Amino acid sequence: MKKRLIAAALTMAMAAGMMTGCGGSGKPAESVAATAAADAGNTEAAKAEEAKTEASQDGAPAAGGAGALIGVAMPTKDLQRWNQDGANMKAELEAAGYEVDLQYASNDVQTQVSQIENMISNGCQMLVIASIDGSSLGEPLSQAKEAGIPVISYDRLIMNSDAVSYYATFDNYKVGQKQGEYLVEALGLENAAEPKNIELFTGDPADNNCVFFFGGAMDVIQKYIDEGKLVVKSGQTAFEQVATANWDSEKAQNRMDTIIAGNYSDGTVLDAVLCSNDSTALGVENALAASYTGPYPVITGQDCDIANVKNMLNGKQAMSVFKDTRTLATQVVKMVDAVMQGGEAAINDTSSYDNGTGIIPTYLCEPVVVTIDNYKEMLIESGYYTEDQVK
Ligand code: BGC
Numbered sequence: 001m002k003k004r005l006i007a008a009a010l011t012m013a014m015a016a017g018m019m020t021g022c023g024g025s026g027k028p029a030e031s032v033a034a035t036a037a038a039d040a041g042n043t044e045a046a047k048a049e050e051a052k053t054e055a056s057q058d059g060a061p062a063a064g065g066a067g068a069l070i071g072v073a074m075p076t077k078d079l080q081r082w083n084q085d086g087a088n089m090k091a092e093l094e095a096a097g098y099e100v101d102l103q104y105a106s107n108d109v110q111t112q113v114s115q116i117e118n119m120i121s122n123g124c125q126m127l128v129i130a131s132i133d134g135s136s137l138g139e140p141l142s143q144a145k146e147a148g149i150p151v152i153s154y155d156r157l158i159m160n161s162d163a164v165s166y167y168a169t170f171d172n173y174k175v176g177q178k179q180g181e182y183l184v185e186a187l188g189l190e191n192a193a194e195p196k197n198i199e200l201f202t203g204d205p206a207d208n209n210c211v212f213f214f215g216g217a218m219d220v221i222q223k224y225i226d227e228g229k230l231v232v233k234s235g236q237t238a239f240e241q242v243a244t245a246n247w248d249s250e251k252a253q254n255r256m257d258t259i260i261a262g263n264y265s266d267g268t269v270l271d272a273v274l275c276s277n278d279s280t281a282l283g284v285e286n287a288l289a290a291s292y293t294g295p296y297p298v299i300t301g302q303d304c305d306i307a308n309v310k311n312m313l314n315g316k317q318a319m320s321v322f323k324d325t326r327t328l329a330t331q332v333v334k335m336v337d338a339v340m341q342g343g344e345a346a347i348n349d350t351s352s353y354d355n356g357t358g359i360i361p362t363y364l365c366e367p368v369v370v371t372i373d374n375y376k377e378m379l380i381e382s383g384y385y386t387e388d389q390v391k
Pocket of ligand 1: 079081155156203207209278303323
C-alpha cells in the first residue's frame, strides 16, 4: 500500500514538474514523513511552538486577537464547495470577533499570489489559505513568515514552505478508500463471475489532495485490476493519464467522450467510473448522457454538490463522499483563535502530511459516504441543504 501511494505521489510530483517531498497518505507515509521531518529538524512540537512564537513576535498579533484582521484565500467561486467554505469561514470568524478579508482567485495562481501579498501589506495578522497550486506560494509565504504572520493550510496542503503552521482538512486518504470500498461492494467484485469494466478520473495534479484521493481508492481496487476482476478498457490508469486539470467538468467530459467513442460505442458495457470528486463526476455523467446507451455505471464522487445530489436522486450517480464544510470551518476558526491567543491549536494527526519541509501538524475531519439511502439524514436534516435545493 505504502509503496503504491508513494509511487503515485512521485508520479504526481513529476507530472506537476516538481519534487513535492510528500510521502503519501493518511496511512502510508509515517516512515518517509518521519525521516523527512527528522531531516528537516522540524517536528510537530517544533512547528506548533514556532506558530506560537510567531504569533507573539513584534508586529504579529498580541494575545487575545479579537478584532484582528484574518486573510482567507480561496481558490475559486466556480465550484460550489469553495463558496460554502468561504462563506462559513467568514461568518464564523466574524462571530468570533475577527475582521475578515475573503478573496477568491478564479483558479489563477498569479491572482492568488497577489491576493496573499495584498493581505500581508494590508495588515492581516493571520492567513488561512486553500491553495490553487500547492507549490506556488513560496514567495508570498516567505513574506508572511518574515512579518511573523502564521499560516493555516486549508483543505489542501501548501507544499515546500516552512511558513505553514497548521493544516486542517478532511481525511483525504479515507475519502479515496471509501470510494474504492463502495465500488468493490456495489460491483460485487468478491464474487463476480465476469470481469467488470471501469474507467478512472482524478483531479488537478497540482492539488496535493489528489495523491491521497487517488492513492486511497487505488489501494483498494488495484488488487481487483491485478486479478482481472476489474478491467480499465481505455488502458488509462497512470496518475497523469487520469488527472483532470483544475478539476474541470468540461475536461472530464471531453476525456470521457473520447473514452466512450474508443471503447464503449460497440455495446461494451461500462460498469463503473471512479471519480475523485463531484465536478469530475458531473463531466463524466454529461458525457454518458450524450453518447452512452448501455446499462448505467456505478459512479463515485465527493463533496455532495447540489447538481450531483440531484443526479444521485435521479439514479445518475451512486454516491458522493460528504465533507461537511461547516465542520472544517469551525475547526479552522478554533485553530485561528488558539494561535491568535498565543496558544497551540488542537490537532489529531502528526504523521501523515509532510509538505517537504517536515510534518505539518494537522486536524483531520471525518468524511462520510452519502447515497440515496442516507442523504436525507446527512444533507437535509443536518441543515446543509433544503429539500427544495436538491429537487
Ligand atoms: C477538495 C475537494 C474538491 C476539489 C476540487 C480538493 O482539493 O478537497 O473537496 O472537490 O479540490 O475543488
